[in-house]
Amino acid sequence: MTIPSFIEKNKDRFLEELLELLRIPSVSADPKFSKEVQAAAAYVKASLLKAGADQAEICPTPGHPIVYAEKIIDPKLPTVLVYGHYDVQPADPYELWDSPPFEPVIKKTSIHPEGAIFARGAADDKGQFYMHIKALETLVATGTLPCNVKFMIEGEEEIGSDHLNQFVLANKDRLKADVILISDTHMIGMQDPSITVGLRGMAYMEVEVTGANRDLHSGTYGGAVANPINVLCQMIASLKDEQEHITLPGFYDKVQELSPSQRQRLNEAPFDLSEYKAKLDIEEVHGEKGYTTIERVGIRPTLDVNGIWGGYTGEGAKTVLPSKAFAKISMRLVPHQDWQEIAQLFEAHLKSIAPASVKIQVKAHHGGAPAVVSDSSLGYRAAEAAMEETFGKRPLPTREGGSIPIVALFQQELGSDPILFGFGLDTDALHSPNEHYGVKNYFMGIETIIAFFRHFSQLSST
């Protein structure tokens, strides 16, 4: 049977198996979902075996397990390592979902006239890594697998991949590969295929500010005792100046500045500011002075409050002068910022600016290094050729604002360049209510991955 007819014949099953995986609420951040995280790992293992892997195993870690599998057809042939993650972001706020986050439904949208799968994890990353399993299955079933394949699918990407580092270091030989495929990014559009060559790193911090030892009456004490919310707001506000530059001393010291020509090339990617604003329903974009939107998310570091809370947040009014206020603050980093250095610098600076009237605690949740990927490696050229074949257009190299902390680790420890072979769109609502992934993207991804295997094997043998 040919590849196209095998896919055509199994289309419904390929989709249904993904929906089944999406029904498992494998939220890694929340301990109350730990059983579901285990169940997702077991489902991935079973899928890999079913697809034709020689062996697959669930490798325990001190956190959530890593699923490892391989299909070695000839040690002399090149080897592709696929990385992905079966864990998902928390789905709250649940009330903003149009359908329950763990009951996937397929609905048509203006961007996805063929339909999109709505579910937490649909694009990030279940729908994307599962394409690789279906590509393997197709290659094995049609007798066309041209090289060896390994899979490493982890369960802690959304909480910082805390235990992957250790696993990679302990399994260097086993993970040896000529190229690493990661589908956890997006393209510019269906008409504008692209391959990500730059990712931002991250340092994710939490701050706790304490005023008095108990909640106080804001009448009796207001004006005389520090209000930790006001203080926290003042500290957060002071972290950026009027140009939206980040004021942490030393923050930009290691930031790689791009040359004018590099910046120009970056800005040549298709981008429609009016459409961008219309989709988000905003009057104006908002960011660092002197940079375009593409640059602000691609090559510049950020500081965003991801969550804040303190005092009375219920209905109506309560005149409390709270004892504590909290914020989760993350910084996206660019080459060559070091996340641990930035985390230390953040902590030291916040402690230095806190007034004597409050106590402050700062902790780092997790972090990851920024990464830049070669756009001339064998793997990149194979990916480029595969996309050109299926999309009919040569993909553009782009820089994406998100973080995949392990990309830098793979480069450093495994010595092979990862290819950021993503098929999502930036409108997929990753980390948001109503996350979705185009059905067409899913099947185009499977086809393109299969084409990649062919191109990569051909390029490797020449």
Add this chain to the structure above:
Amino acid sequence: MTIPSFIEKNKDRFLEELLELLRIPSVSADPKFSKEVQAAAAYVKASLLKAGADQAEICPTPGHPIVYAEKIIDPKLPTVLVYGHYDVQPADPYELWDSPPFEPVIKKTSIHPEGAIFARGAADDKGQFYMHIKALETLVATGTLPCNVKFMIEGEEEIGSDHLNQFVLANKDRLKADVILISDTHMIGMQDPSITVGLRGMAYMEVEVTGANRDLHSGTYGGAVANPINVLCQMIASLKDEQEHITLPGFYDKVQELSPSQRQRLNEAPFDLSEYKAKLDIEEVHGEKGYTTIERVGIRPTLDVNGIWGGYTGEGAKTVLPSKAFAKISMRLVPHQDWQEIAQLFEAHLKSIAPASVKIQVKAHHGGAPAVVSDSSLGYRAAEAAMEETFGKRPLPTREGGSIPIVALFQQELGSDPILFGFGLDTDALHSPNEHYGVKNYFMGIETIIAFFRHFSQLSST
């Protein structure tokens, strides 16, 4: 039977009846307690009838009802109107209470060696207005009531007394009195009795800042799209300068500045800064430059964030760029600031400083006027004499930071001076977990109120 022997004989019952009232969670701010608010009103009505009121009724309002009662012994004699409120602040955070907030327990503390009643509303205001009911009962039972008494006990004080205004205007004749007694404030200490002659007003606002139309991935959009939390923090921080002066244009225009001698007299009240800081476990107080702690809470307006929320506030980390952020912000006002004017000014200013990259909504929850009470009226002199008789020391006139919005209303509409005849202490944890009220304060209050009736009738007849 004499007054002291009647009180002594009924001591346990006087206390138990208050505990019964404290068991009703009459939280006015939260609609889920509306039945309990009704139940508290019914309990108050029954208590008043039992104490000897000629008649008592539950007067409906568009919100929570007002309990009105009276005992008219002779229209020619003077009349005392008692005001209080049977509603309480929300009790959360529940986990910080040492015992459940609506299961009152009596425990000894260093400040209350005779024991204090721990419960939400113990001091604010159930324990305090209930003293007046027990004083009435004692006077009636012992045949010593020297004048007429009216009671107006409302259920919306903690949410701004929204419907009291209308009730007062509609019932001016019925509420006619020579003096109004309000026990909803505190004294300096058991050894330092005091009577409050100044209260701050309040404008309580809520702000909602919206960035994009949905939560976004902080990697894909971070740095390019406004983060409503960062924006909200910047706006809040900008509302105070480095001297902790409030920067709202026009905010101080109507603030009454006290003369140096008035300020000096205010600062003569006993106050130990080290003890104040130690009790709150703070290194430093925090407030407007150029004013003492007593002045900061007594004669200066404030701006405090009472609650803030937005983004991910659960366990762990979520890299969300949220769509919305919220804050509840209240300003305590001093004579002659007008709360409605200040609320408008706040709204206009916040809208003017919001960047074009966000949408902003500002609403006023409620407000109240600041008030200054005469310290030479007949009522004040009777209160002074009563306190001197029971505490053995002439009480000091003080200014308190809290707000009782209706004081200014009473002055204006009923034409009689309210006496802020509070018997609590500032350590009673009003609006906080572990609110309590001294058992001794409760009984000293009853005795002092009875003495007030005698002194007031004597002074009135001379």
